[in-house]
Amino acid sequence: KILILDFGAQYTQLIARRIREIGVYCEIWAWDHNPADIAAFAPKGIILSGGPESVTEANSPRAPKEVFDSGLPVLGICYGMQTMAEQLGGRVEGGHHREFGYARLTAQTHCSLFKGLVNDAEGSPTFGEGESWMGDQGGTPVAATPDRVALDVWMSHGDRVTRLPAGFSAVGSTDSLDLAAMADESRRYYGVQFHPEVTHTKQGAELLRRFVVDICACQTLWTPANIIEDAVERVRAQVGTDKVLLGLSGGVDSSVVAALLEKAIGDQLICVFVDTGLLRWNEGDQVMATMAQNMGVNVIRVNAADRYYAALAGVQDPEAKRKIIGKLFVEIFEEESAKLTDVKWLAQGTIYPDVIESAGSKTGKAHVIKSHHNVGGLPEHMKLGLVEPLRELFKDEVRRMGVELGLPREMVYRHPFPGPGLGVRILGEVKSEYVELLQRADHIFIEELRAQNLYDKTSQAFAVFLPVKSVGVVGDGRAYEWVIALRAVETIDFMTAHWARLPYEFLETVSRRIINELRGISRVVYDISGKPPATIEWE
Ligand code: XMP
Numbered sequence: 001k002i003l004i005l006d007f008g009a010q011y012t013q014l015i016a017r018r019i020r021e022i023g024v025y026c027e028i029w030a031w032d033h034n035p036a037d038i039a040a041f042a043p044k045g046i047i048l049s050g051g052p053e054s055v056t057e058a059n060s061p062r063a064p065k066e067v068f069d070s071g072l073p074v075l076g077i078c079y080g081m082q083t084m085a086e087q088l089g090g091r092v093e094g095g096h097h098r099e100f101g102y103a104r105l106t107a108q109t110h111c112s113l114f115k116g117l118v119n120d121a122e123g124s125p126t127f128g129e130g131e132s133w134m135g136d137q138g139g140t141p142v143a144a145t146p147d148r149v150a151l152d153v154w155m156s157h158g159d160r161v162t163r164l165p166a167g168f169s170a171v172g173s174t175d176s177l178d179l180a181a182m183a184d185e186s187r188r189y190y191g192v193q194f195h196p197e198v199t200h201t202k203q204g205a206e207l208l209r210r211f212v213v214d215i216c217a218c219q220t221l222w223t224p225a226n227i228i229e230d231a232v233e234r235v236r237a238q239v240g241t242d243k244v245l246l247g248l249s250g251g252v253d254s255s256v257v258a259a260l261l262e263k264a265i266g267d268q269l270i271c272v273f274v275d276t277g278l279l280r281w282n283e284g285d286q287v288m289a290t291m292a293q294n295m296g297v298n299v300i301r302v303n304a305a306d307r308y309y310a311a312l313a314g315v316q317d318p319e320a321k322r323k324i325i326g327k328l329f330v331e332i333f334e335e336e337s338a339k340l341t342d343v344k345w346l347a348q349g350t351i352y353p354d355v356i357e358s359a360g361s362k363t364g365k366a367h368v369i370k371s372h373h374n375v376g377g378l379p380e381h382m383k384l385g386l387v388e389p390l391r392e393l394f395k396d397e398v399r400r401m402g403v404e405l406g407l408p409r410e411m412v413y414r415h416p417f418p419g420p421g422l423g424v425r426i427l428g429e430v431k432s433e434y435v436e437l438l439q440r441a442d443h444i445f446i447e448e449l450r451a452q453n454l455y456d457k458t459s460q461a462f463a464v465f466l467p468v469k470s471v472g473v474v475g476d477g478r479a480y481e482w483v484i485a486l487r488a489v490e491t492i493d494f495m496t497a498h499w500a501r502l503p504y505e506f507l508e509t510v511s512r513r514i515i516n517e518l519r520g521i522s523r524v525v526y527d528i529s530g531k532p533p534a535t536i537e538w539e
Contacts, residue, residue: 277305
């Protein structure tokens with residue numbers, strides 16, 4: 001396994017994901033995590049991440065000396081390279097203009113990091129805003145000269161290393177940067193100024209593979225099948241013969257937990273699925289068909305639509321609606337669990353990004369804390385132990401695990417759905433007649449996205465119900481009916497997003513179908529707001 005020390009870069013999670021994709025387990029620790037823990041963790045190599053600070057400033061973060069005392073291979077990326085250079089006796093200077101974007105790196109293939117790589121095609125690719133999936137850039141690879149290779153890499157830095165520490169040699173440069181990569185092969189220390197973890201650095205994953213597999217000698221055993229086997233054993237050891245309760249939402253994380261626990265402990269698992277009446281079209285039945293019928297999971301379904309609609313009657317304010325929906329969930333979940341006897345554990349679909357975000361660095365500078373908006377929290381007084389088998393996994397690992405466990409791909413690769421569901425997609429007061437129109441409009445949109453192979457190219461897509469009336473013509477008559485807005489976005493992290501450039505013909509089809517098939521809708525509009533400033537959801 002590999003240890004990643006985080007200096008607060010936006011990209012640190014990406015480093016970890018790339019390494020795991022290679023098949024090697026890794027963890028992210030804040031740079032000021034107690035260094036005494038490193039020996040117990042026993043990594044085979046250490047990566048120092050990038051970070052927003054400047055090595056040239058007093059009191060900026062440094063790698064603990066245990067890193068260099070350990071005798072382990074070390075790879076410094078961006079800030080990580082700079083602090084390594086500085087700590088080992090080199091020099092870092094600020095005051096240069098910030099370099100951001102593509103650069104052509106000439107690297108030495110005698111360095112173990114670059115050994116065997118081939119030249120990237122000439123001509124730097126460029127992306128326009130929101131164009132990431134609109135077209136691939138081609139090009140022909142050029143044979144590498146024996147000792148050098150030309151690579152497209154992604155840069156984002158202000159400071160630079162200007163003098164190498166003793167023992168290091170320069171192994172990569174760009175037009176504007178002499179020391180873009182450095183290495184001390186005898187101590188197995190490497191530094192790169194660019195970011196191998198982002199996909200813009202085309203052979204970045206290959207470079208990371210050379211570090212973790214060739215240099216650190218990690219084995220690539222972190223595969224979905226192994227992860228499952230390991231998790232199954234751990235859950236069995238943790239809960240023994242006790243019963244475990246799980247709130248099933250129909251989302252990816254709770255479904256994967258359910259499938260995993262079913263495999264680990266079978267009927268000791270009891271799932272409670274609250275059908276809020278605010279789910280997608282037909283979703284309640286689908287959850288039951290997939291989880292209960294096909295997978296044999298023990299699921300108690302609670303049809304609570306009427307309770308939700310009653311609780312939401314007359315409520316306009318989005319935050320008030322969120323609170324009511326969350327609170328009611330906890331209430332119903334408690335009622336159901338009170339009927340069960342002997343339950344000792346509560347299973348949850350917490351995943352690694354949640355864990356990293358709530359841990360963060362003690363300096364508090366490292367992470368932008370994303371607000372968690374899951375449905376409710378569960379009450380303390382339930383006094384159940386927690387089972388969190390996905391705590392160490394990234395979303396893409398959870399998905400691969402889900403497929404391996406036999407969940408339908410379609411479910412596992414589904415767009416995210418907010419906890420409060422359609423409650424925040426019907427603007428203002430929620431009424432059951434609105435819910436039905438919205439569910440059907442949304443279903444048409446999603447069905448067409450799937451039919452035209454656009455579903456996987458958007459990160460999230462859905463319909464929104466606007467309770468405003470607009471005039472239309474139906475046959476010979478005048479219609480005065482509701483409006484549906486379509487929203488589709490592309491995003492990596494859901495913190496920022498572009499509206500998806502869906503083809504006009506496609507939008508036309510969806511609009512026509514919604515207006516023709518749904519009595520009560522006379523107009524369809526498409527949302528072309530980016531985030532920021534608009535959020536993805538309308539409420
Ligand atoms: P916004 O609207 O904040 O959404 O741009 C970002 C992502 O979060 C989802 N979202 C929620 N998820 N409870 C949730 O579990 C909520 O209250 C909630 N609000 C927004 C949204 O669907 C998008 O994926």
